[in-house]
Amino acid sequence: MLKGKTLAFHSYKGGTGKTTLITNLAASFAKNGKRVCLLDFDLYAPSLATYFRKKPTCYLYDVLNGNVDISDILIDVSSDLGLKGKLFLGLSSPKKEDVQEIEMSHDLKWQLKAVRRFLSAKKSLIENYDLDYVLLDTGPGIRYWSINTLATADILFLTMKISDMDIEGTKKMAADIYDSLKKFGLQYYVILNKVPGASPIGDVGWEENEFTLTEELENDLNTKVIGTVPCFCDIQFNRHEFLFSIKKPTHLFSKKVIELSKNIEKIVFPVE
Ligand SMILES: Nc1ncnc2c1ncn2[C@@H]1O[C@H](COP(=O)(O)OP(=O)(O)OP(=O)(O)O)[C@@H](O)[C@H]1O
Ligand SMILES: [Mg+2]
Incomplete structure (x- = not known):
């Protein structure tokens, strides 16, 4: 059985903090010596490049298309960030044509082939790079590649804000989607983000x-x-x-990220 686990972050609405949390968690795991690969599966609106200020020559879409090997797209940011472990990034193409093509120009046969290609690439990635974690950032809602991405994960973390719209949407998505993926072994947990109270915004x-x-x-x-x-x-x-967790380690947000990373670690690698 593979040692490394695949974790996906998803939400019903956009802007709940998936990318913020997953990037900071990835860096925090790697700071602690873990071997991590973070992949931008928000194929519709990629954003990891902004965090890491990197511009690769090929992207995840090229892997899904069968044009390159997954090792060709990886960028090692470990030494830039002074991490004890390893952090590899796989970014997504921001090009308008690629974003449109992924959804519109391919039939179901291509889409299924792309999922199979990614599953096999992920397996070799975990083995060849001896990874502890593969982290998948996704786009919000029920778009095709958001759900496909979830189907390739072992554990899903639902990132939510405290708003009725998000709460009701998440409940509906759980009933419509997560529960059916649960039947195939996917576990899921909730993270509440942007909880009011830390900043002086009133009672x-x-x-x-x-x-x-x-x-x-x-x-x-x-x-x-x-x-x-x-x-x-x-x-x-x-x-x-x-990355607050690296650049401002004493900030309360960074401390919360460490707390969260420990809770996640207990779920992913429970002590027997
Ligand atoms: N705990 C937090 N406190 C304050 N701001 C936050 C927090 N978490 C995230 N944010 C901010 O919220 C905004 C949206 O965050 P982010 O891009 O991570 O959300 P997302 O869920 O990935 O969005 P999308 O669905 O559009 O990809 C960003 O400006 C980010 O800095
Ligand atoms: Mg995002």
């Missing part, structure tokens, strides 16, 4: 509601809420996206 009464909402979600979704991350104005309104 939002979050603490009082935290227990009630967590209980409601755990009951309705039949899973666990494995972490809550506060909303920080300096992150939300920063002009440049960057």
Whole structure:
């Protein structure tokens, strides 16, 4: 059995913080000595390149198309970031033609072939690079490649904001999609992000509601809420996206990321 596990981050609505959390978690795992590969499966609106300021010559789409090997697209950012372990990136093409082509110009046969190609590439990636984690960032909602990506993962982390729209949408998506993937062995957990209260934005009464909402979600979704991350104005309104967990390790957000990484580690590699 493969040692490395594949974790996907998904959400019903956009902007819940999937990319922010997955990049910071990836860096945090690698800082602790783990071997990690982070892949940008938000094929419709790729964003990992902004975080890492890298421009590769070929992309995940080329792997799905069968044009290149997955090792050809990887960028090793470990030494740039001073990480004890390894962090490899696989980015997605921001080119308009590629984004359109992936959804519109291919038939179902191609799409299935692409999923098979990725599954086999992922297996060799874990073996050849001796990976502990493959992390998949996805696009929100139920678009074709978001769901395909989830189907290739071992564990799914649902990133949610505390808004009725997100909560109701997530419950519906759980009933429509996650529960059917569960039958094929996919486990899923909830992470609440941008939780009000960390910044001085008034009396939002979050603490009082935290227990009630967590209980409601755990009951309705039949899973666990494995972490809550506060909303920080300096992150939300920063002009440049960057890795807080590496650049500002004493920031409360970075501490929350470490807490979350430990909770995830316990789920992924439980101690016997
Ligand atoms: N805990 C947080 N506190 C404050 N701002 C946050 C937090 N987490 C994420 N953000 C900010 O929210 C915005 C959206 O985050 P991000 O791009 O990670 O969301 P996403 O779920 O990946 O969005 P999309 O679905 O569009 O890909 C960014 O400006 C990010 O800096
Ligand atoms: Mg994103």
